[in-house]
Amino acid sequence: MEEVAEEAQYFRSEIALLNFSDATFKPPLSPLLIHIDPLLPNGHTCSASESDPSPTSQHQQEQHHPKDAWLPITESRNGNAYYAAFHILNSNIGFQALMLPVAFATLGWAWGTVCLSLAFVWQLYAIFLLVQLHEYVPGIRHSRYLFLAMAAFGKKLGKVGALFPVMYLSGGTCVMLIITGGGTMKQLFKTLCENDNGKTCNAHALSGAEWFLVFTCVAILIAQLPNLNSMAMVSLVGAVTSITYCTLFWVLSVKKGKPNNVSYSSSLSQEHTPVAKISDVLNAIGIIVLAFRGHNVLLEIQGTLPSNLEQTSKIPMRRGVSMSYVLISMCVFPLAIAGFWAYGNQINDGGLLYSFPEFHKRQITKFSMGAIYVLVIIHCLTSFQIYAMPVFDNLEIRYTSIKNQRCSPLVRTCIRLFFGGLTFFISVTFPFLPRLSTLLGSMTLVPITYAYPCFMWLSLKKPRPRGIICCFNVALGSVGMLLSALLVAAAIRTLALNGLDANFFRP
Structure with a gap:
């Protein structure tokens, strides 16, 4: 008994x-x-x-x-290649791509283009590895990155290596989206309320924390959709807005002309020590590497596609990836090249989101600038849904494990309200989190995106030892882990030199 x-x-x-x-x-x-x-x-x-x-x-x-049928990621498997493309576009293109001209200001035309091309091909190769590993054994699907890591590395090692990066890239990205979206809402109000003579109108302006709260409330309201597949149209809106504002930024930057005294020489000073130069180069490479994201939700997106013994989800997922990455390349490369051409080494450290209004404030109407801000806000709201879904799923796994029953609509709503309140609290407590993005991204996003897929492929597929495929993946994964360590060291050095304005509770 x-x-x-x-x-x-x-x-x-x-x-x-x-x-x-x-x-x-x-x-x-x-x-x-x-x-x-x-x-x-x-x-x-x-x-x-x-x-x-x-x-x-x-x-x-x-x-x-x-059962997986109880959980929001795998509750509905009626997706298709187009839905997958919508989710991938919404989760991959974002405000981080607007930072690419900053990296080019350090690396220059040639090395900037080479590094961007290599990062693009590398992370795309990792994506196709993950797509294959989703159903590496006939009859078993791995619809969550953490579970695939546990299958590849063992339950303990998989959790140790992947739990923090996956959860940070979900919850931490949502916090970053609140800070960015709420800050853009504040900037939108300021832009529309400002008079032609530069004076602000008498309308009451909300504080930074209040703008964060407005953004969070709208995001959690949208998050009441039951599962990832039901958010396909939300992701379509996010994909359209992200492509639109990325295109507007580089097209208008070129159209409005270059500021005076634009230079394309590297921002690396001859007076810098070799260590300082290496650190600056690594920080620039970090900007490029961190511009590509979304690998931590890729398996979850593939989990929404139907599959059976006759036809797996790999084929429609590969189509979705191919369609989305054609559009991503059409956004990322022009943003980097045209953005650097327009501003050179005068580019603001905040990227095109701050450089464009700084240099062309008098050349563009406030309503046009306001429209771009609205597009950024909408994309932040829709992208929030994709990155929050793994956290919702994880919390519901805990609930269903304890209660042994499906979450009721009330419980599901409470879980999402709890997550919204938690992310809002963190965003207000740590409004300086974007300044730590390079450090935290190097610790989490780089291994998840560039290293782990290669090692998981070796562990699960077991290619011929010392074969070309085996050696290539070992080398690629090892370089990915080394790159992560170097970027972390460079980010720590930069923070130690420049300091951190830790404005707790003062967004």
Whole structure:
């Protein structure tokens, strides 16, 4: 009896879901169930194959064990290649790409273009590795990055290596979006309220924390959509707005002409010590490397696509990736090249988002500038949904593991309100978090994007030892980890020299 009780406790725990992160495939149109031997009410066990023909036994499974069908990432698998492209575009293109001309100001035309091209190809290769690993074993799907890491590296090592980076890149990105979106709302109000003579109107302006609260409330209101697949149209809006404002920034920067005394020489001074030059170069490379993101939600996006034994989700996902990255390349490369051409080494450290209004304030109407700010705000709101979804999913895994039942609409709403309140509190407490983005991104985004996919491929696919593919992935993953360490060291040195204005609770 004790053994039966222990076995039942095991099945009710989260471990069952972690070990089998997605369900084994059943015949088409049948529900996807976790690949474990479920404990029936009479104390006996039955295999999945025995339970397939019986709707009653399937219902018993759903009543007694957490299922992917309960969770927001995999609740709906009716997506397609276009939906995947919408999600990828919405999560990959963002305000971080507006920083690329800053990197070119340090690296120059040639090395800037080379580094940007290499980073683009490298992270795209890592994406296709992840797409393949999503269903590396027929019948098993890994719809969460953390679970794939645990399958590749082992439960303990996978959690140690991937838990913090994945959770930071989800929750931390949401905090960054609140700070950026709320700050842009404040800038929008200031722009529209400012008179032609430069004086601000008498309208009451909200404080920084109040703008953060407005942004968070709107973001959590949108987040009430039940699952990731239901947010496809939200991601479409985010993709359109992000492509639009990225295009407007570089087109208008070129059209309005260059400021006076623009120079394209490297910002590296001859008076700098070799260590200082290396640090500046690494910081510039860090800007380029961190401009590409979204790998931590890629498997989750692929988890919304249908799959069965006859046709996997790899084909539509590859189509979605291909479509989205054609558009991403059409945004990223012009932003970097045209932005650097327009401003040279006079580019503001905040990138095009601050340089454009600084140099062309008198050449563009406030309503046009306001429209660009609105596009940035809308994209921040929609991108928030993609990065918050893994956190919602993780919290619901905890709930379903404890309660052994699906989250009710009320519980789901409370979970999302809790997350919204937590991210709002962190954004108000640490409004200087963007100044730590290079340091934190080097610790989290670089391994997740550039190194882990290569090592996971080696662990799970087990290519021929000392073969070309094996050596290539070992080298690429090792360089990725080395790059992460170097970028962390350069970011720490920069913070030590420049200091950190830690304006706690004063956004």
